[in-house]
Amino acid sequence: MRLIPRDVKFFELFAELSGNLTEGAKLLRTILADPRDLAMRVNQVQAIEHKGDKATHAIITKLNQTFITPFDREDIHRLASSLDDVLDFVNSAALRLVMYKILTPPPVSAELAGIIVLQCEELAKGVSLLEKNGKVMEHCEEVNRLEDMADNVSRRAIADLFENEKDPIQLIKLKELYEVLEYATDKAEDAANVLEAIVLKSS
Amino acid sequence: MRLIPRDVKFFELFAELSGNLTEGAKLLRTILADPRDLAMRVNQVQAIEHKGDKATHAIITKLNQTFITPFDREDIHRLASSLDDVLDFVNSAALRLVMYKILTPPPVSAELAGIIVLQCEELAKGVSLLEKNGKVMEHCEEVNRLEDMADNVSRRAIADLFENEKDPIQLIKLKELYEVLEYATDKAEDAANVLEAIVLKSS
Amino acid sequence: MRLIPRDVKFFELFAELSGNLTEGAKLLRTILADPRDLAMRVNQVQAIEHKGDKATHAIITKLNQTFITPFDREDIHRLASSLDDVLDFVNSAALRLVMYKILTPPPVSAELAGIIVLQCEELAKGVSLLEKNGKVMEHCEEVNRLEDMADNVSRRAIADLFENEKDPIQLIKLKELYEVLEYATDKAEDAANVLEAIVLKSS
Numbered sequence: 001m002r003l004i005p006r007d008v009k010f011f012e013l014f015a016e017l018s019g020n021l022t023e024g025a026k027l028l029r030t031i032l033a034d035p036r037d038l039a040m041r042v043n044q045v046q047a048i049e050h051k052g053d054k055a056t057h058a059i060i061t062k063l064n065q066t067f068i069t070p071f072d073r074e075d076i077h078r079l080a081s082s083l084d085d086v087l088d089f090v091n092s093a094a095l096r097l098v099m100y101k102i103l104t105p106p107p108v109s110a111e112l113a114g115i116i117v118l119q120c121e122e123l124a125k126g127v128s129l130l131e132k133n134g135k136v137m138e139h140c141e142e143v144n145r146l147e148d149m150a151d152n153v154s155r156r157a158i159a160d161l162f163e164n165e166k167d168p169i170q171l172i173k174l175k176e177l178y179e180v181l182e183y184a185t186d187k188a189e190d191a192a193n194v195l196e197a198i199v200l201k202s203s
Numbered sequence: 204m205r206l207i208p209r210d211v212k213f214f215e216l217f218a219e220l221s222g223n224l225t226e227g228a229k230l231l232r233t234i235l236a237d238p239r240d241l242a243m244r245v246n247q248v249q250a251i252e253h254k255g256d257k258a259t260h261a262i263i264t265k266l267n268q269t270f271i272t273p274f275d276r277e278d279i280h281r282l283a284s285s286l287d288d289v290l291d292f293v294n295s296a297a298l299r300l301v302m303y304k305i306l307t308p309p310p311v312s313a314e315l316a317g318i319i320v321l322q323c324e325e326l327a328k329g330v331s332l333l334e335k336n337g338k339v340m341e342h343c344e345e346v347n348r349l350e351d352m353a354d355n356v357s358r359r360a361i362a363d364l365f366e367n368e369k370d371p372i373q374l375i376k377l378k379e380l381y382e383v384l385e386y387a388t389d390k391a392e393d394a395a396n397v398l399e400a401i402v403l404k405s406s
Numbered sequence: 407m408r409l410i411p412r413d414v415k416f417f418e419l420f421a422e423l424s425g426n427l428t429e430g431a432k433l434l435r436t437i438l439a440d441p442r443d444l445a446m447r448v449n450q451v452q453a454i455e456h457k458g459d460k461a462t463h464a465i466i467t468k469l470n471q472t473f474i475t476p477f478d479r480e481d482i483h484r485l486a487s488s489l490d491d492v493l494d495f496v497n498s499a500a501l502r503l504v505m506y507k508i509l510t511p512p513p514v515s516a517e518l519a520g521i522i523v524l525q526c527e528e529l530a531k532g533v534s535l536l537e538k539n540g541k542v543m544e545h546c547e548e549v550n551r552l553e554d555m556a557d558n559v560s561r562r563a564i565a566d567l568f569e570n571e572k573d574p575i576q577l578i579k580l581k582e583l584y585e586v587l588e589y590a591t592d593k594a595e596d597a598a599n600v601l602e603a604i605v606l607k608s609s
Contacts, residue, residue, distance in 0.1 A: 060599075064606035074277070074480070099565040159302040168371035168574035172581075175375075193263075200267035277480070362505040371574035378578075396466075403470035 010070055011131045013059045017083050018124040020055060024048040024090045025120045025184075029113035031094060032105045042094045049091035056084040075198050082191035083123070089184035090116065093177060100173040108157045109174075112181040115150045119143050119188040126195045136199045143192035150185035154178045213273055214334045216262045220286050221327040223258060227251040227293045228323045228387075232316035234297060235308045245297045252294035259287040278401050285394035286326070292387035293319065296380060303376040311360045315384040318353045322346050322391040329398050339402045346395035353388035357381045416476055417537045419465045423489050424530040426461060430454040430496045431526045431590075435519035437500060438511045448500045455497035462490040481604050488597035489529070495590035496522065499583060506579040514563045518587040521556045525549050525594040532601050542605045549598035556591035560584045 024045055031041050059080045063069065069076055093113070097105065126139035157178050165171040227248055234244050262283045266272065272279055296316070300308060329342035360381050368374040430451055437447050465486045469475065475482055499519070503511065532545035563584050571577040 060603070061606060064603050095561065099561060100568055155298065155302055162303055162372065162376070166372075168375070169568065169572075169577060171372060172375070172574070172578070173568070197263070197267050200264060358501065358505060365506055365575065365579070369575075371578070374575060375578070400466070400470050403467060 010059070010062075010076060011127075013055065013062070014079070014083075014127045014130070015124070017052065017055050017059070017080065018120065018127045020048060020052050021083055021087045021090075022117065022120040022124055024052070024087050025113065025117045028090050028094050029110055029117050031097065032110035032113045033107075035097065035103060035105060038097060038103070042098050045091050045094040049087050052084055052087040056080050071198050072201060075194055075201070079191060079194045079198070082187050082194060085187040086116070086120070086123075086184050086191065089180055089187060093180045093184065096173070096177050096180060100177075102173060102177065105177070106157070106174065108153065109177055109181060112150055112153055112157075112178065112185070115146050115153070116181065116184050116188065119146045119185060119192075122146070123188060123191055123195070126192065130195070130198065136195055140192040140196045140199075143188055147185045147189040150182055154182040213262070213265075213279060214330075216258065216265070217282070217286075217330045217333070218327070220255065220258050220262070220283065221323065221330045223251060223255050224286055224290045224293075225320065225323040225327055227255070227290050228316065228320045231293050231297050232313055232320050234300065235313035235316050236310075238300065238306060238308060241300060241306070245301050248294050248297040252290050255287055255290040259283050274401050275404060278397055278404075282394060282397045282401070285390050285397060288390040289319070289323070289326075289387050289394065292383055292390060296383045296387065299376070299380050299383060303380075305376060305380065308380065309360070309377065311356065312380055312384060315353055315356055315360075315381065315388070318349050318356070319384065319387050319391065322349045322388060322395075325349070326391060326394055326398070329395065333398070333401065339398055343395040343399045343402075347392055350388045350392040353385055357385040416465070416468075416482060417533075419461065419468070420485070420489075420533045420536070421530070423458065423461050423465065423486065424526065424533045426454060426458050427489055427493045427496075428523065428526040428530055430458065430493050431519065431523045434496050434500050435516055435523050437503065438516035438519050439513075441503065441509060441511060444503060444509070448504050451497050451500040455493050458490055458493040462486050477604050478607060481600055481607070485597060485600045485604070488593055488600060491593040492522070492526070492590050492597065495586055495593060499586045499590065502579070502583050502586060506583075508579060508583065511583065512563070512580065514559065515583055515587060518556055518559055518563075518584065518591070521552050521559070522587065522590050522594065525552045525591060525598075528552070529594060529597055529601070532598070536601070536604065542601055546598040546602045546605075549594055553591045553595040556588055560588040 027041065027045050027048065031038065031045070060077060063073060063076050063080075090113075093109075096102065122139040122142045126136045126143075129136045129139070158175055161171055161174055161178075165174065230244065230248050230251065234241065234248070263280060266276060266279050266283075293316075296312075299305065325342040325345045329339045329346075332339045332342070361378055364374055364377055364381075368377065433447065433451050433454065437444065437451070466483060469479060469482050469486075496519075499515075502508065528545040528548045532542045532549075535542045535545070564581055567577055567580055567584075571580065
């Protein structure tokens with residue numbers, strides 16, 4: 001029978017994961033606001049994403065080897081996966097700058113990345129309060145409010161693009177950049193929903 | 204220990220959810236067939252979507268606070284989520300008319316919305332028969348048949364677009380409209396598959 | 407009480423599923439390398455996909471009617487679904503050749519399909535070793551390594567497209583072909599991750 005090993009510290013692992021995610025989101029925001037040294041800094045985002053991949057894999061491996069977990073197994077799995085998805089889209093946005101040679105990203109893209117940063121900070125707070133059963137819900141609600149805001153910002157940005165951008169290839173590039181940023185905020189909302197489920201089940 | 208509260212009526216909540224979804228799909232079909240008062244009616248779709256969001260959230264919250272449920276917890280969660288996804292894509296199709304200024308949607312888009320309406324009606328019937336353990340499966344099979352039909356219709360519509368539409372920006376707009384409508388039918392199929400799983404497990 | 411019927415052979419069903427998938431991937435690779443008799447051979451891929459759909463449906467139906475399974479129910483469900491998703495994207499890539507009239511697919515598309523074939527072969531080996539609890543993990547790691555490779559190949563191909571393809575409609579067609587091929591490799595990675603989870607849980 002597999003029992004929970006003394007060294008499996010899910011809370012610490014999640015703190016690490018959400019800290020790493022916030023770091024990646026902040027770097028993306030910096031790049032979008034000022035795209036100097038683009039290639040070098042996009043590599044840094046990718047390194048953060050690789051680190052996140054490994055941390056997520058470590059959580060899931062430990063989860064599968066552990067018989068007793070502090071929470072519902074499926075929820076731990078989902079929380080780790082959705083945090084990893086946010087970072088994937090953060091990395092994907094950074095990569096598009098290089099792939100599509102977007103040398104002067106429009107200000108609205110940095111605005112969207114700023115919303116992602118705020119969401120990551122709320123998620124990190126929510127995760128840190130899980131162990132002490134603190135006020136997690138408020139942070140989840142804030143993540144959802146921010147997702148709604150990002151939705152409106154990206155919708156307006158895409159409508160503007162169709163209104164003003166006459167070069168179809170440029171339109172394709174920027175539309176995808178906005179969409180990828182918006183997907184990241186959706187995944188942050190997914191993570192908040194899992195956090196909420198964990199709290200409700202344990203209350 | 205959390206016991207099932209007397210007032211948790213999952214069946215009624217699902218009836219409400221699928222009724223609201225059908226209403227949204229019908230309104231979308233009407234708009235695509237005759238796009239008068241576009242902005243006002245798209246707002247109505249969005250109001251229906253917000254109502255659906257709240258109802259889905261209510262189901263999931265009750266689910267997480269409830270110890271005994273009539274069905275597998277994961278299945279209830281998945282059913283609510285997939286019905287919500289259908290409505291999300293219905294709303295997303297309506298929003299694209301405004302964002303992309305599609306003032307005369309092609310007839311095939313109303314045809315696709317008509318298939319979504321039929322699927323929603325089948326899902327509503329299937330959901331209403333769950334409690335009495337009635338002939339749910341027939342309705343699930345019909346939803347899947349309709350998805351197959353929508354697949355063919357949208358594939359032909361997109362092939363036609365690449366054949367005839369020479370303006371790339373117009374092509375991008377309409378291709379996405381068709382794709383979003385087709386995603387809605389995929390999500391309806393997902394919901395039907397969950398319904399089927401619920402019936403099989405309880406038989 | 408539902409007990410596991412003697413005739414439910416999950417291992418055999420999965421062997422069938424992964425064999426069928428490999429066949430589909432190989433046919434796609436052949437078509438992309440030499441697109442003769444396109445319409446006829448795309449129909450063959452679609453027939454393989456329909457066969458896979460039925461086999462997946464059969465596994466899930468048996469799963470829902472079975473009380474005791476060799477593995478975690480959710481994992482069996484996820485494994486069947488993710489293998490089915492790989493085949494869906496294989497089929498989707500083939501269909502795009504017809505829908506978009508891509509008569510001379512670029513060599514890089516056959517290269518991507520070749521990576522999918524390798525992944526399917528690794529998945530088939532992994533699945534076949536499940537019953538004897540063999541060295542499944544090595545094959546999972548290889549699937550993940552191949553996904554990483556496909557990621558790089560498709561990213562470079564899309565960057566090249568934006569660099570060299572000046573016709574926006576042609577760019578849209580080929581970009582989507584590469585993306586659909588890359589999604590197939592993502593889904594193969596998902597399947598490998600489920601396999602890994604199954605092994606970890608049972609060790």
